Amino acid sequence: MKNDNRLPNGWDNCTLIERQDLANDLAVLRVKPDRELFGFRAGQYAVIGLPASAPRFEHSEPDDDEAPTASKLIRRAYSIASSSKTNEYVELYVTLVRSGELTPRLWLLRTGDRLWLSPSAKGHFTMDDLPQDKNVVLIGTGTGLAPYISMIREHHRCNSGRTFVVVHGARHVRELGYRDELEVLDRDCGTLVYVPTVSRPEPEEGWRGHVGRVQSVFADGTIDAALDGSMSPSATHAFVSGNPEMVEDIQRLLLGQGYTLHNARLPGTLHVERYW
Numbered sequence: 001m002k003n004d005n006r007l008p009n010g011w012d013n014c015t016l017i018e019r020q021d022l023a024n025d026l027a028v029l030r031v032k033p034d035r036e037l038f039g040f041r042a043g044q045y046a047v048i049g050l051p052a053s054a055p056r057f058e059h060s061e062p063d064d065d066e067a068p069t070a071s072k073l074i075r076r077a078y079s080i081a082s083s084s085k086t087n088e089y090v091e092l093y094v095t096l097v098r099s100g101e102l103t104p105r106l107w108l109l110r111t112g113d114r115l116w117l118s119p120s121a122k123g124h125f126t127m128d129d130l131p132q133d134k135n136v137v138l139i140g141t142g143t144g145l146a147p148y149i150s151m152i153r154e155h156h157r158c159n160s161g162r163t164f165v166v167v168h169g170a171r172h173v174r175e176l177g178y179r180d181e182l183e184v185l186d187r188d189c190g191t192l193v194y195v196p197t198v199s200r201p202e203p204e205e206g207w208r209g210h211v212g213r214v215q216s217v218f219a220d221g222t223i224d225a226a227l228d229g230s231m232s233p234s235a236t237h238a239f240v241s242g243n244p245e246m247v248e249d250i251q252r253l254l255l256g257q258g259y260t261l262h263n264a265r266l267p268g269t270l271h272v273e274r275y276w
């Protein structure tokens, strides 16, 4: 999603209205456009941008040799975490990539600061074509959780016949964003099962949940048990989002179990979104 478009006049068209830092390198940002927010579907992404002339966060690496020229707008895609029914702003769940182009600039923004937001949302990583009676397994690493938060806020119902299983892999416990919201749903609803798994827990974090990568909760039967043994393509749609190596790995596993890749032309039971 790299883009080197020239900076247009009046390039800034939205305001950062809220910023919540969850950990050193992890934040939830709310961005409100000057005009009416575009319509979107849960699971789609927006693009935000800042000029290359914007300063970089001091604890990031310098731009590389091919640094964008100052008159360009650096733009990147971000899955929308808010529900489309919240039609004033988009909520984004963002990690700082210290060697990156946009996020070190994004990290200096404070509430009230200006940036660029695309005029529309895009993407086919949605629940639109899903039959209402299918369970969903939502698998994400890091900020790959973001589209699921939108899907859950929009499509999940406590009293429906379908179950949502949310598998979130993070390095550290503090990087389990949206944990409180998901734990409440898991506790209060029979139709949402939250399966966080931490790959590098630290002793002081006192973690007593799953340890390892997301693959481990497939291997140990946790997901199948959450669905009462019905994790099969006839009863379930699977979504996979985030780290592309993880996506490849889970895709291979699920294709081997009879899942079929979903795309815009051909509906399937396996939906994937690679972040890089």
Ligand SMILES: Cc1cc2nc3c(=O)[nH]c(=O)nc-3n(C[C@H](O)[C@H](O)[C@H](O)COP(=O)(O)OP(=O)(O)OC[C@H]3O[C@@H](n4cnc5c(N)ncnc54)[C@H](O)[C@@H]3O)c2cc1C
Pocket (backbone or CB within 6 Å): 001, 045, 076, 077, 078, 079, 080, 092, 093, 094, 095, 097, 099, 100, 101, 102, 103, 104, 142, 143, 144, 146, 147, 273, 274, 275, 276
């Ligand atoms: C459809 C789509 C949706 C996306 N949604 C999100 C999102 O909700 N939240 C988010 O933080 N990013 C998301 N991304 C990634 C985002 O677009 C940027 O690539 C990311 O913020 C890094 O931008 P940058 O300019 O700082 O780094 P770049 O200069 O673009 O460096 C890219 C490198 O950073 C690393 N990287 C990129 N994204 C991530 C990430 N999320 N977690 C860990 N490492 C990463 C990879 O090594 C990648 O090669 C999404 C990407 C796509 C294509």
Ligand SMILES: NC(=O)c1ccc[n+]([C@@H]2O[C@H](COP(=O)([O-])OP(=O)(O)OC[C@H]3O[C@@H](n4cnc5c(N)ncnc54)[C@H](OP(=O)(O)O)[C@@H]3O)[C@@H](O)[C@H]2O)c1
Pocket (backbone or CB within 6 Å): 025, 095, 096, 097, 098, 141, 142, 143, 169, 170, 171, 175, 198, 199, 200, 212, 213, 214, 215, 243, 245, 246, 247, 249
């Ligand atoms: N979070 C940190 O402490 C930290 C530290 C240094 C740099 N960074 C940088 O910060 C950015 C964001 O990091 P992040 O932790 O949000 O994202 P990430 O690197 O994608 O890691 C998120 C989770 O995905 C797991 N994972 C990585 N590759 C996988 C694979 N092939 N299959 C299954 N799971 C996999 C990681 O496990 P593993 O732990 O086993 O890799 C971790 O649990 C990256 O640019 C990263 O390099 C982060």
